[in-house]
Amino acid sequence: MTTPTAPFSSEAQTSQKPVLVVDYGAQYAQLIARRVREANVYSEIVPHTFTTEQLLAKNPAAIILSGGPSSVYAEGAPRVGADLFEAGVPVFGICYGFQAMANALGGKVAQTGLREYGATEATTVGEARSILAGVPDSQNTWMSHGDSVHEAPEGFEVLATTAGAPVAAFANEEKHLYGVQWHPEVKHSVHGQQVLENFLFNGAGLKPNWTTGNILDEQVDRIRRQIGDSKVICGLSGGVDSAVAAALVQRAVGDQLTCVFVDHGLLREGEAEQVERDFVAATGVKLYVANEQERFLSALAGVSDPETKRKIIGREFIRAFEEAERAIIAEAASEGESIKFLVQGTLYPDVVESGGGEGAANIKSHHNVGGLPEDLQFELVEPLRALFKDEVRAVGAQLGLPQEIVGRQPFPGPGLGIRIVGDVTKERLDLLRKADAIARAELTAAGLDNDVWQMPVVLLADVRSVGVQGDGRTYGHPIVLRPVSSEDAMTADWSRLPYDLLARISNRITNEVDGVNRVVLDVTSKPPGTIEWE
Numbered sequence: 001m002t003t004p005t006a007p008f009s010s011e012a013q014t015s016q017k018p019v020l021v022v023d024y025g026a027q028y029a030q031l032i033a034r035r036v037r038e039a040n041v042y043s044e045i046v047p048h049t050f051t052t053e054q055l056l057a058k059n060p061a062a063i064i065l066s067g068g069p070s071s072v073y074a075e076g077a078p079r080v081g082a083d084l085f086e087a088g089v090p091v092f093g094i095c096y097g098f099q100a101m102a103n104a105l106g107g108k109v110a111q112t113g114l115r116e117y118g119a120t121e122a123t124t125v126g127e128a129r130s131i132l133a134g135v136p137d138s139q140n141t142w143m144s145h146g147d148s149v150h151e152a153p154e155g156f157e158v159l160a161t162t163a164g165a166p167v168a169a170f171a172n173e174e175k176h177l178y179g180v181q182w183h184p185e186v187k188h189s190v191h192g193q194q195v196l197e198n199f200l201f202n203g204a205g206l207k208p209n210w211t212t213g214n215i216l217d218e219q220v221d222r223i224r225r226q227i228g229d230s231k232v233i234c235g236l237s238g239g240v241d242s243a244v245a246a247a248l249v250q251r252a253v254g255d256q257l258t259c260v261f262v263d264h265g266l267l268r269e270g271e272a273e274q275v276e277r278d279f280v281a282a283t284g285v286k287l288y289v290a291n292e293q294e295r296f297l298s299a300l301a302g303v304s305d306p307e308t309k310r311k312i313i314g315r316e317f318i319r320a321f322e323e324a325e326r327a328i329i330a331e332a333a334s335e336g337e338s339i340k341f342l343v344q345g346t347l348y349p350d351v352v353e354s355g356g357g358e359g360a361a362n363i364k365s366h367h368n369v370g371g372l373p374e375d376l377q378f379e380l381v382e383p384l385r386a387l388f389k390d391e392v393r394a395v396g397a398q399l400g401l402p403q404e405i406v407g408r409q410p411f412p413g414p415g416l417g418i419r420i421v422g423d424v425t426k427e428r429l430d431l432l433r434k435a436d437a438i439a440r441a442e443l444t445a446a447g448l449d450n451d452v453w454q455m456p457v458v459l460l461a462d463v464r465s466v467g468v469q470g471d472g473r474t475y476g477h478p479i480v481l482r483p484v485s486s487e488d489a490m491t492a493d494w495s496r497l498p499y500d501l502l503a504r505i506s507n508r509i510t511n512e513v514d515g516v517n518r519v520v521l522d523v524t525s526k527p528p529g530t531i532e533w534e
């Protein structure tokens, strides 16, 4: 049995020295890592439970301490060892990380009674310099804190101040130690990226030489080393992630790879055909289609709890891959040699949401991470596990995959199974498939496919409401439209689709789909809502 690689794998994803982001339970630790990578510097996240020794063992080029919910003076608050600041590695503290650094080095942190949340003006002290070089004397920053640094530690100079934070930024150039009270990683901090890059390129002396191209070469190499000359299967869904993972593995080990598409009956209209047409045409990969509608439907019968559904789907996926493996071996008459490796297009957000981060909450069990069964026989190959969607799209484009594949909107592996609120039946799936096909067709016809990240269409099977159609009373189900815009699915906003498009979708669904008498629009951002309803 093989357990999946830990999310904070000690095995580096690249040969480059990483900028480590130490996660103090921040909401946006992954956003910090993103911004570093956008500056073309490789970055990884590690939990705050890492000791100084463990941090240094990863040979970091620099370290960023993230924000977090604790107060440094509270009992049990996560600490940073003062020895970290003597190791000669450049360090940048953000919010809690800034306060923790001040505290560890003998500065003063206290509650000011003046909380700052949201847009806050920060004023440069003296001349703009160090990590504030090139930013205006008065800049708009985004804050979220109730504690403040009152006195910088010895050897540090104060670079900026705000109404609620006497020390809002500091630096010790000699030791390459820096910090800011605000969140440079969020877009609302207008000069945030500049401040971060000042740290990376001037403070830490790094070069912007990491690109998704590095990922490509290094992953091909790693995959070859991991798989050797064994055979391997890849779960192929028609989505972006598995298409890119499969193309990478194909580049690495060629026809040792067979892709397995599981038709679990929870797919949208036309999906199965699309996989065969687009992906096989673009790559020439070997494809095995597993018809497993029966297996999934009977395993899901009568189940309405979302996490239970997800776990069942995760388990049945693996059972379906095992069946497929047997069939592929039998077909190839390869003397019973079993296939040990399973490629999945797992991304970083799948891992984080499944509670992969130390101290991170389990929001929902993605079928390919938190939903995996205990008795998993395969060794997983997950070349995209450290990446965000847009980075995966860039890798896909470099691999020469067509835009119809890399630009596709995401669709969750558990499919319509987690878009029916209530238990899943064949009839409900057929109904939802119809509604979904209408919504998608209208979105495409309006030319707005690229304006939304994705648009889940959800059936509230456990809810009924009264309607009037053809002069008669109806008692039908609502359909929810959930169009969202997003950068990486970790946060999202509801898309402001044109009213006439929404009206057309609503009209068509209520007219054409039996059993639906109401269409509603979900106007919730993420957080607090997630993108999918289950």
Ligand SMILES: Nc1ncnc2c1ncn2[C@@H]1O[C@H](COP(=O)(O)OP(=O)(O)OP(=O)(O)O)[C@@H](O)[C@H]1O
Pocket: 234, 235, 236, 237, 238, 239, 240, 241, 242, 243, 260, 261, 262, 263, 264, 343, 344, 345, 346, 350, 368, 408, 409, 410, 411, 412, 413, 414
């Ligand atoms: N129907 C399916 N058949 C085989 N494997 C699947 C199927 N659905 C999902 N998977 C596997 O689970 C992984 C995670 O699914 P997920 O939906 O996150 O990714 P994707 O479908 O590849 O991309 P996208 O996020 O763009 O939909 C996939 O990369 C793939 O390996």
Ligand SMILES: O=c1[nH]c(=O)c2[nH+]cn([C@@H]3O[C@H](COP(=O)(O)O)[C@@H](O)[C@H]3O)c2[nH]1
Pocket: 310, 353, 364, 365, 366, 367, 368, 410, 411, 412, 413, 414, 454, 489, 490, 526, 529, 530, 531, 532, 533
């Ligand atoms: O492959 C997947 N397996 C899953 O179990 C799963 N759950 C959610 N999603 C997709 O992930 C993104 C974030 O979704 P949520 O905001 O609903 O968590 C969105 O893009 C969702 O469609 C999944 N993808």
Ligand SMILES: NC(=O)CC[C@H](N)C(=O)O
Pocket: 066, 067, 068, 069, 070, 071, 094, 095, 096, 097, 144, 145, 146, 147, 148
């Ligand atoms: N966002 C943060 O990192 C907050 C840090 C600390 N808890 C404060 O309130 O000041």
Ligand SMILES: [Mg+2]
Pocket: 237, 239, 240, 410, 411, 412, 413
């Ligand atoms: Mg998918």
